[in-house]
Amino acid sequence: xxxxxxxxxxxxxxxxxxxxxxxxxxxxxxxxxxxxxxxxxxxxxxxxxxxxxxxxxxxxxxxxxxxxxxxxxxxxxxxxxxxxxxxxxxxxxxxxxxxxxxxxxxxxxxxxxxxxxxxxxxxxxxxxxxxxxxxxxxxxxxxxxxxxxxxxxxxxxxxxxxxxxxxxxxxxxxxxxxxxxxxxxxxxxxxxxxxxxxxxxxxxxxxxxxxxxxxxxxxxxxxxxxxxxxxxxxxxxxxxxxxxxxxxxxxxxxxxxxxxxxxxxxxxxxxxxxxxxxxxxxxxxxxxxxxxxxxxxxxxxxxxxxxxxxxxxxxxxxxxxxxxxxxxxxxxxxxxxxxxxxxxxxxxxxxxxxxxxxxxxxxxxxxxxxxxxxxxxxxxxxxxxxxxxxxxxxxxxxxxxxxxxxxxxxxxxxxxx
Amino acid sequence: xxxxxxxxxxxxxxxxxxxxxxxxxxxxxxxxxxxxxxxxxxxxxxxxxxxxxxxxxxxxxxxxxxxxxxxxxxxxxxxxxxxxxxxxxxxxxxxxxxxxxxxxxxxxxxxxxxxxxxxxxxxxxxxxxxxxxxxxxxxxxxxxxxxxxxxxxxxxxxxxxxxxxxxxxxxxxxxxxxxxxxxxxxxxxxxxxxxxxxxxxxxxxxxxxxxxxxx
Numbered sequence: 186x187x188x189x190x191x192x193x194x195x196x197x198x199x200x201x202x203x204x205x206x207x208x209x210x211x212x213x214x215x216x217x218x219x220x221x222x223x224x225x226x227x228x229x230x231x232x233x234x235x236x237x238x239x240x241x242x243x244x245x246x247x248x249x250x251x252x253x254x255x256x257x258x259x260x261x262x263x264x265x266x267x268x269x270x271x272x273x274x275x276x277x278x279x280x281x282x283x284x285x286x287x288x289x290x291x292x293x294x295x296x297x298x299x300x301x302x303x304x305x306x307x308x309x310x311x312x313x314x315x316x317x318x319x320x321x322x323x324x325x326x327x328x329x330x331x332x333x334x335x336x337x338x339x340x341x342x343x344x345x346x347x348x349x350x351x352x353x354x355x356x357x358x359x360x361x362x363x364x365x366x367x368x369x370x371x372x373x374x375x376x377x378x379x380x381x382x383x384x385x386x387x388x389x390x391x392x393x394x395x396x397x398x399x400x401x402x403x404x405x406x407x408x409x410x411x412x413x414x415x416x417x418x419x420x421x422x423x424x425x426x427x428x429x430x431x432x433x434x435x436x437x438x439x440x441x442x443x444x445x446x447x448x449x450x451x452x453x454x455x456x457x458x459x460x461x462x463x464x465x466x467x468x469x470x471x472x473x474x475x476x477x478x479x480x481x482x483x484x485x486x487x488x489x490x491x492x493x494x495x496x497x498x499x500x501x502x503x504x505x506x507x508x509x510x511x512x513x514x515x516x517x518x519x520x521x522x523x524x525x526x527x528x529x530x531x532x533x534x535x536x537x538x539x540x541x542x543x544x545x546x547x548x549x550x551x552x553x554x555x556x557x558x559x560x561x562x563x564x565x566x567x568x569x570x571x572x573x574x575x576x577x578x579x580x581x582x583x584x585x586x587x588x589x590x591x592x593x594x595x596x597x598x599x600x601x602x
Numbered sequence: 603x604x605x606x607x608x609x610x611x612x613x614x615x616x617x618x619x620x621x622x623x624x625x626x627x628x629x630x631x632x633x634x635x636x637x638x639x640x641x642x643x644x645x646x647x648x649x650x651x652x653x654x655x656x657x658x659x660x661x662x663x664x665x666x667x668x669x670x671x672x673x674x675x676x677x678x679x680x681x682x683x684x685x686x687x688x689x690x691x692x693x694x695x696x697x698x699x700x701x702x703x704x705x706x707x708x709x710x711x712x713x714x715x716x717x718x719x720x721x722x723x724x725x726x727x728x729x730x731x732x733x734x735x736x737x738x739x740x741x742x743x744x745x746x747x748x749x750x751x752x753x754x755x756x757x758x759x760x761x762x763x764x765x766x767x768x769x770x771x772x773x774x775x776x777x778x779x780x781x782x783x784x785x786x787x788x789x790x791x792x793x794x795x796x797x798x799x800x801x802x803x804x805x806x807x808x809x810x811x812x813x814x815x816x817x
Binding site: 326327328339340342346347348349350351352353354355358368369370371372374375389390391392394395399400406407408409412414415443445447448455456457458459460461470472477479 | 629630631632633634635636637639640641642643644645646648649650651652653654655690708710711716719723763
């Protein structure tokens with residue numbers, strides 16, 4: 186790398202060169218690596234206070250964040266910014282700027298491997314999804330539910346409680362709502378508008394007859410108040426709630442309700458319980474449900490094998506026998522065990538857990554799979570192979586260079602041996 | 603071109619930004635068909651059902667071990683009388699010569715109002731100062747349904763509230779609060795200080811006997 190001139194030219198004409206010099210400097214790489222070590226340490230410690238998901242978001246998926254170091258608030262670069270800086274620095278400094286010589290060929294390959302690792306991290310952050318699928322034996326599904334994201338659904342219902350379609354207010358929108366922010370949701374094909382208000386990321390409806398309702402401010406609807414709670418450290422445990430107001434467009438009286446995520450199902454056989462209302466002759470339901478998406482094949486749980494340690498309720502082993510159904514493909518029986526996931530079409534099904542909680546020996550149990558879709562799933566392995574090959578090539582070149590030089594020295598001056 | 607004219611192309615954007623600063627924001631729905639696993643719903647008749655509140659009172663009084671409609675298994679300590687439950691009390695007991703001591707269990711879905719809020723609500727009923735979150739988190743724990751629950755003990759003048767203006771001096775409150783995935787559980791005992799002291803072993807025995815009825 187070129188050393189900076191003693192009197193740098195600061196005129197606008199030289200700015201691109203200065204920027205290039207900044208991003209290719211070895212000093213930048215050193216500073217970034219020091220900050221990465223610090224952020225990793227803070228993030229690891231932060232998991233205790235914030236929980237895993239919140240710590241990942243704050244320390245590693247951010248450009249900047251505030252943290253207290255010895256009680257003093259400090260603005261620090263987040264993992265995302267540091268990764269981008271390191272990627273830019275390595276690309277420009279170690280790939281573009283560096284002189285291409287035989288001696289540096291191995292290091293060039295190693296740096297490409299490290300860039301692959303950083304790029305894989307970015308692809309994982311930007312494009313991966315994770316959710317779960319819970320099935321009782323005999324159940325079949327292609328739908329994956331989010332652990333943490335909730336959305337609002339409005340559905341026209343039959344008298345038997347069946348709906349064919351739903352109008353969805355997406356989780357990405359709902360999560361941006363502030364507690365005191367009203368939002369009107371409209372659709373021309375619905376005869377009413379929906380106003381969402383008082384959104385709480387975590388909340389509990391409390392009957393006004395309960396002593397603990399006395400301290401809850403806010404509207405009382407149908408004998409309940411919505412008590413906002415501090416979000417849980419484990420984001421999956423948060424149960425959001427909100428107030429909704431249905432405003433009929435024909436000028437009818439508005440209908441108010443509290444919606445709470447706890448009305449959704451906690452068990453794959455359970456039916457969700459929407460708030461129901463009638464506009465005209467049509468029955469509608471409104472409900473907070475988990476965001477969900479489909480995978481391009483279905484999975485049927487044929488058998489769930491669950492073994493307990495003798496005399497206690499602790500699980501010793503659990504595994505699932507499933508059949509995978511896919512259009513145009515023969516049905517495929519498979520086993521999903523701990524550390525033996527099913528990988529197919531870019532999706533990985535891990536044996537995650539089981540339920541229901543408190544199930545006694547002999548009770549029927551469901552199996553829960555963690556379903557991950559990460560386009561960069563195998564990139565860390567590939568990058569390690571490339572980096573390892575690069576280092577091996579580098580050591581080989583160095584060895585050849587050393588032995589050649591030693592031989593030359595020996596032949597030019599045999600007495601020195 | 604005046605400065606205002608320069609900004610003209612940005613006026614619609616400015617109007618949109620101003621509109622979003624106050625009042626109600628307007629957005630839209632996304633319509634989609636429901637898959638087979640999403641089509642069926644349970645039409646809950648009341649908010650009580652929809653929010654998963656049990657309305658079943660406990661088993662009738664007078665049995666030495668319970669397991670009635672509350673879905674709980676437990677042993678009734680000697681000298682305690684079981685009373686009918688209520689909407690907010692799954693199990694309800696009295697003790698003492700005139701039934702002046704009381705112990706009950708309440709279960710709520712979700713966090714049940716939060717640990718700190720409930721600890722301080724109980725403390726305020728005894729005329730005690732509220733605790734900070736840190737102090738609440740430092741309270742000792744005891745097992746309840748196999749999980750660590752915060753143990754609270756407060757002496758003072760008991761004001762039950764709930765429409766009653768009566769106060770009871772020289773009382774003691776002991777209780778456990780458990781916030782778990784399945785909801786919040788409260789076990790609370792109140793009574794004259796000496797009587798509660800005499801029944802503290804019975805309280806421990808009752809708490810350790812608690813379980814979920816398998817049937």
